Amino acid sequence: MTKNPVRIVTAASLFDGHDASINIIRRMLQEFGAEVIHLGHNRSVNDVVKAVLQEGAQGVCISSYQGGHMEYFKYLRDLLNQAGASHVKIYGGGGGVIVYDEKRELEAYGISQIFHPDDGRRLGLEGMIKMIVEGCDFAMPSKLAAESKNIFAGDNIPSTELGIALTAIENGQKDVKPEDFGLKNFIRKGDAPKILGITGTGGAGKSSLIDELSQRFLNAYPEQKIAIVCVDPSKRKTGGSLLGDRIRMNSLSRPHIFMRSVASRGSGKEIAGSLPDILNFLKKCDFDFIIAETSGIGQGNMAITDVSDLSMYVMTSDFGAQSQLEKIDMIDFADFVAVNKADRRGALDAVRDVTKQYKRSRKIWDDKVHVPVFLTQASQFNDGGVNNLFFSVADKLHELKSLPQVPKAYRETVLSADEHTVIPPDRQNYLAEIVSTIHKYKDRVKTMSEKASKIGALENLKTDLGLSPEVVTKKRNEFSEGFTTEELQSLEKWDELKRIYSQDELVFKVRDKEIRQSMVTKSLSGTKIRKIVLPSYKDWGDRFTFLKMENVAGEFPYTAGVFQLKRADEDPKRMFAGEGTPERTNRRFHYLCKGEKAHRLSTAFDSVTLYGQDPDLRPDIYGKVGESGVSICCLDDMKKLYEGFDLVNLNTSVSMTINGPAPMILAFYFNTAIDQQVVKKETELGRKLTDVEWKQLATATMSQVRGTVQADILKEDQGQNTCIFSINFALKMMGDIQQFFIDKNIRNFYSVSISGYHIAEAGANPISQLAFTLSNGFTFAEYYLSRGMKIDDFAPNLSFFFSNGLDPEYTVLGRVARRIWAVAMRDLYKGNDRSQKLKYHIQTSGRSLHAQEIDFNDIRTTLQALIALNDNCNSLHTNAYDEAITTPTQESVRRAMAIQMIINREFGASKNENQNQGSFFVEELTDLVEEAVLAEFKRISERGGVLGAMETQYQRSKIQEESMYYEHLKHSGELPIIGVNTFIDPKTLEKGYEPPKIELARASTEEKNHQLKQIEIVQKANHTQADIEIKNLKAACLSGHNIFEALMTAARYCTLYQMSQALYEVGGQYRRNL
Structure with a gap:
């Protein structure tokens, strides 16, 4: 037990979606009795500092795996100190990414502890958590430090003082007065603000609804100040608590809003014992409106009505039989009822039944009387039901003389978004x-x-x-009943099939092109290898x-592979690069492609780009520019990135690993390819192209380019966390891209890479990775079909991306995926053979790269690459051994590529292309994994399909549980990992040991400043036209037109963040989940 209530804020740093480790940390902190305010991934220093101050936290834990950690942690320490919170402890970690020299420098700067993997090995997870909790177990200061100042520009809410005062109330101090805590200039002068109490069942979406209402209040009343208090239960056994409402509140990044999370601390009710005193204190402060939310309640709870002026009950359609409504006390007492999650089955019936019960309880028998029961969908940006609920609450507050009337201008500008089913x-x-x-x-x-x-x-x-x-x-006819003609012929031609594949040469066709390939190689010993x-x-x-x-490769059900033979002229390896400026990455691409006929360029973007932002001088952004990927913020950057490569050449393909802002990045890329061909054509003709010629050339270019954009929004919500727009809006843009591909006859470029890699990196085991990825793929298919697209028009544009590892299931991952997809596509969706073929890229496991004994990483990667190649992957990326610590260096990338080349060209068994077939083990494992995946499909289906399961956090929770299980086995030694928890070099366990220094690939200050200058140049040059294109882009979104078509034009003049910002305003930002 701790001496003091310990409150800790946890988060992943800005532009960092790697939340697997911080999720483990926050869970264990709860088990050790801490009250954890979890902010989730991609959190700016401002977000974290505001949370620490408002929540009265003694400590903060930050994970940082995407670079820029030096600037981030120092900026965090500086802002906390400036705000009068020098007492707050800061703990951090980033695997091997934060090296020892940096760890020492940060700890000398005032960071309490930066945990290195060696610390984890010496202390164990529990030892690390104990260190954090003990370090934060101190009484909060009762007064503000004299040197403190308000660090939030444009916000006059004194967060530090309020946080300290509310901590005193929570800890039992009586008669707390604002003036005692430096708040004499923040005391309410008029009537006390009204309190809206919000309660409801667990999982009804109360937090999301509060966030949506808060956004509307801030929009309608830009000068009014809002306070929000949310209660979550404490665990009886440990005293710990997950204060999980703040993570859902996008509105908290705006000025004029304050939030405090409160643990129930054994009150035994849905409200904390301290809540009445907290609300009374806030009423004395200069707030204009207060919202109080309880934890989830049952049918007979209504404690919120005792502490609020108005009350709202939030529920869903999942209340059972109509008679159950008669047992819900809050329907009898609530001033407003929101039936949330309007997209659920039975929602319309539910709102009708709730309306009837609401009227019955108040003896309203007139059917024409309108009552405040609203059907809402808080997850839908600008939802009409939420708009109506907001206006009803605002009108009631105006009636009570608590707030002015909603401005007429604001009412008229609120247009409800189209519902996207x-x-x-x-x-x-x-x-x-x-x-x-x-x-x-x-x-x-x-x-x-x-x-x-x-x-x-x-x-x-x-x-x-x-x-x-x-x-x-007679007997043959009897036995043949039920066979198709084709099946009987295949049986009769078995010997012919064997003869064809026993020849020294095979002749086959790919897209009407005749291909001849040798079927035999000779070993040095003269053995014929077929x-x-x-x-x-x-x-x-x-x-x-x-x-x-099984069948042969290239034939249904494609278990062995989707093409008859591997390409003789092209290895499946990819040339992977992404670092610093576009010019630097372009040099790396040319280095990797030297002497290669096929240029398969795979591009990694820096985290600033991955989150749709432009480079900026602000330290937590500046530090990330050009780290762990290339910085791309405009069309000129994209042109420099691929300079010297003919993007329409049959031997050139480009893969872009980007998701949230994928529509904008893809627009940059297509425009780059178009402009490349326009320059070539105009040089050839000696004149400018006409508008008609330009459009014809643009369409022809897009139909020729080869490559992939990742753009998988479903897995972003489940695993990787770089979704930046609201889910439905992001899916709408995905659909618009695919429709654009169909309209423009773009057949050689994949509109999405449905990805399991990042699901695995977040902690999922191979079964979950495969099941979640395939189910996501089928969800995209269902969505595109619902938009009126035909299966054979879009299925060939879908590709997949898996992680590989050393678990046995990875041996058959591709086989199982191909068979499930093929059978479903043919028999259920009636797709043709191109639609039935699942093509996938695979990457060796980043999670299996360890900072300890990094030379061993290449051994693991080699085994994983061998498994992938034996399973006939369509392309393969082998990780560099040093990626556990740094962006790959030129030397480490060369070694990684050599792994594939040695397997393909030196390893004798690789001369055979169907090694897995005929293995009893592989056949049994294929069936076992297939059934396990289908069982997972059933579990997801029971939760309403992929989107229904996402709503209940099913996938995220399962990934986190599997991650916890892996970490437990790793730290306990039950799962042996050579060089990490067994076969450990004794010298690495000695006190003071530090691993040898290796070359670190980091973006230089000059490169970061170069990108800042580039933004300035582009914005200045295109200022007028960019404004026009932004207006056109918003108009296209609001009118329901194809958004990607508008982006293709906007991308010629606007920077990445200019487009992102415009889309946020009309489509909504992503709301994080636990």
């Missing part, structure tokens, strides 16, 4: 249908293989048994099972 209600069981389809397929294969065995036996024994032709024909070896099955049932469950 992603998955229609009648299609919400799509995953269950897929499971049924695949089981039906497998059951039929089993049944028909038994019949095939009988046909084969009949053919083999008809002569020996002396059967007459009539009997043979590329494809087919089984020597005699039984027709075994042959049938092979053809239906």
Whole structure:
């Protein structure tokens, strides 16, 4: 037990979505009795400092894995000191990314502890948590430090003083007066503000609704000040608490709003014992409106009405039978009722039933009387139901003379957004249908293989048994019932199939182009090594099972691969680069492509770009510019990035690892390719192109470019956390991109890379990675179908991206994915053979790269690469051994590429391309993994499909649990990791040991300043036209037109953040989840 109530703020740093470790830390802090205010990923120093001050926290824990940590932690220390919070302890960690020299420098600057992986090995997770909790176990100061100042520009709410005062109240101090805590200039002069009490069932979306209402209050009353107090329960066993409301509140980054999270601390009720005193104190302060929220309640709870002037009950349609409404006390007493999550099945019926109960409880028998029961969807940006609820609350407050009337101008500008139904209600069981389809397929294969065995036996024994032709024909017809003509022919042509693959050369067609490839290589010993070896099955049932469950590569169900043979002229390796400025990354690309015919460029962007921002001088942004990726903020940057590469060349493809701002980055890229061809054409003609010629060339260019943009928004919410727009709006833009691809006949570029890699990096095991990724893919398919697209028009534009690892399931990950996709696409969605082919990129596991004994990382990567190549991946990226510490250096990247080259060109067994087929182990593992994935599909389906499961945080919770399990096994030693928890070099355990220094690839100050200058030049040059294009972009969004089409024009004149900002205003920002 702690001596004092310990409150700690936890977060991942700005532009950093790696929240797996901080989630583990915040969970363990709760178990050790701390009250944790979790802010989640991508948090600016301002966000963190405001939370620390308002929440009265003694400490803050920050994870930082994306570089820029020196600037971030120092800026955090500086702002806390300036705000009078020098007493606040700062703890941080970033795996091996923060090296020892930097750790020492930060700790000397006033950071309490930077945890290095070696600290974790010596102390263990529990030892680290104990150090943090003990360090924060001190009484908060009762007065503000004299040297403090307000650090939040344009905000006159004294957060530090209020935080200290509310801590005193929470800790039991009586008769707390504002003037005693330096608040004499923040005392209310008129009537006390009114309190709106909000309560409801757990998971009803109270926090999101409060955030949406707060945004509207701040928009309608820009000078009014709001205070929010949210109660969460304390754990009886440990005393710890997860104060999880703040993470949902995007409005808190704005001025004129204050929030305090309160733990119940054993009150036994949905409100904390200190809540009445806290609210009374805030009423004396200069706030204009106060919101108090309780923790989730049951049917008989209504304590909020005792501490509020107005009350609101938030619920969903999941209340059971209509008679259950009669038991809910709050319906009888609430001034407003919000039936939230309007997209759920039965929501319209629910609001009707609640309205009836509301009227019955008040004896209102007139059907025409309007009552304040609202159907809302807080997750929908600018939702009409939330707008109506806001106006109703504001009008009531005006009636009570608490707030002025909502300005007429504001009422007229509020236009409710169009409702975007992603998955229609009648299609919400799509995953269950897929499971049924695949089981039906497998059951039929089993049944028909038994019949095939009988046909084969009949053919083999008809002569020996002396059967007459009539009997043979009759029996054959009997056994053949249920087979298709094609299936019978494939059985009869088995020997012909074997003959074809036993030849020295195979002739086949790809997109009407005849391909000839040698089928044999000779070893140094003269042994003939065949590329494809087919089984020597005699039984027709075994042959049938092979053809239906495996088959040769390039044939349904594509278990062995989607192409008949690997390309002889191109290895599946990618040239991966991304560091500093576009010019520096361009040099790395040319270095990697030297001597290579195929240029498969894979681009990593810095975290500033990944979050749709432009470079800036502010320290927490500046430190990230050009770190862990390339800085791209405008069209000119993109042109410099790919200078010297012919982007329409058949041997050039470009992969861009970006998600949240993917539409803008893709617009930069397409314009780069177009301008490249325009320059070439105008040089050739010796004149400028006409408008008609330009448009024709632009369309032709886009139909030729090859590559992939990641753009997977579903996995961003579940795992990687670089979604920057509201989910529905982000999905709308994805759909608009795909529609643009269809309209412009863009067939060689993948509109999305449906990604499991980042789900795995967040902590998921291989089964969850595969299940979540495939289910996301089917969700995109359902969404595009609901928009009227045809399956064969978009399915070939979908690609996948998986992580590889050393778990046994990774051996068959590709096989299982291809088979599930193919069967579902053919039998359920009726897609053609191109739609049935699942093509995927794979990357060796970043999570398996350890900062300890980094030379061992290449051994792990080699094994993972071998597994991936044996499973016929379509492209492969091998991680550099030093990526646990730094952006890859030129030397480490060369070694990583050599891994693939050695496997492909030196490793003798790789001359065969179907090594996995025929292995009893691989066959059994394929079936086991497939069934495990289908079982996960069922669990997701039971939660309303992928989007329904996301709403309840099912995927995120499962990923976090699996991450915790892995970390526990790693730290306990039950999961052996060589060089980390076993076979440890003894000298690394000695006190004071530091690992050898390695070359660090970091962006220089000159490179960062270069990008700042670039922004200035572009904005100055395009100022007038950019304003016009931003207006056009917003208009396209509000009118329902294709947003990507508008972005294609805007990208020619606007910077990345100019476009992001415009889209935030019309589409909404992403709301974080726990």
